[in-house]
Amino acid sequence: MTQNFNNNLSIVQNLKIGRVFVFFLMASCSASALASDWRTVLEEELIQRWQTLTNGQDSAAVSFVGIRSDYQLPDCQHRPDIRIQKALQPGRNGIELGCSKPYWQQHFAVQLHVYQNVITLRTALRSNELVQPHHIHQTRQDIGQLNKGFYTRTDEVVGLQIKRSLRPGTVLNPDMLELPQLVKRGQHVAIRLKRPGIQVEMEGTALASGHKGQRIRVRNNQSQKVISATVIARDLVQVQ
Incomplete structure (x- = not known):
């Protein structure tokens, strides 16, 4: 009877040890994955956060600014924390990766590319001309590059007056237009x-x-x- 109890206890202990081993193995793999392919992990994390903010309305991608393609993070015993220095936005964002054991911090600049359909000139327009529907169409652009603003609807620009001559393909922004x-x-x-x-x-x-x-x-x-x-x-x- 005692021998059976000891055997049963040994089985329970073995199961617990197995679970702990699997947990640490998964944690180790997660930390190792971020260390070996941290760009992909960070990119997926930022895109997921942006999709949450916009309810999945915008397609997005991430590129890294001024970082060597072969750069690797220092070792970390856990998955490093990801902190965004300011609210995530299209364009350049400051990112901080941190590890507590061993302690280190790394700061990066990443470019969040967010793509939307924006109003673009189909034909050239001269100064003081009024925008008409046949002058414009929508093209897909990275709005993180459109620092002076943009329009997404035709009714926002039709009937407005061009301030200066513009070429075909120009993405219209508020600095280019005025009321007639x-x-x-x-x-x-x-x-x-x-x-x-x-x-x-x-x-x-x-x-x-x-x-x-x-x-x-x-x-x-x-x-x-x-x-x-x-x-x-x-x-x-x-x-x-």
Whole structure:
């Protein structure tokens, strides 16, 4: 009876020892995997974090900045901790890898490439031209490289005015576009005076250019008085 109990105890102990061995073997393999192929592990981790942030809406990739292709991490008895110095974003990110046993820290710069369909010029446009639907289309771009911004919808740019001449293939950004000038400095305009139950118009001269909704100075050609008015349409300003 005692011999059977000892045998059973030996089996239980062996199972426990086996489980502990498997645990340390898996931990060792995990740490070893990161040490031998740390770029792939880090890339997968960052992409997974980005997919979580965006609910999987964007495709992404990672490249390493200024790191030799044969560089390997120092030894670590566990999987090194991965810390992102700031909120993960498209473009360059600062990454810190750290180990507590033995203690070390490594800092890297990685480029997070995030790809989206953005509005791009199909044809060349000259300064002051208005963007029309046939001028543009969508192309897939790395938005981490688009530091000045971008558009993703055609209705965001159609009807806007080009500030300077642009070539085909240009990714449109807010610095390139503005609301169209409906009134130009020096031109004759109609000044509309609107009050409850009353609306009259008189001739005037614009003393500044302006787009819809912008307030500019105009001169009443009859009284020569300079007033402030809001551009509401081409060659038309309104005084409330």
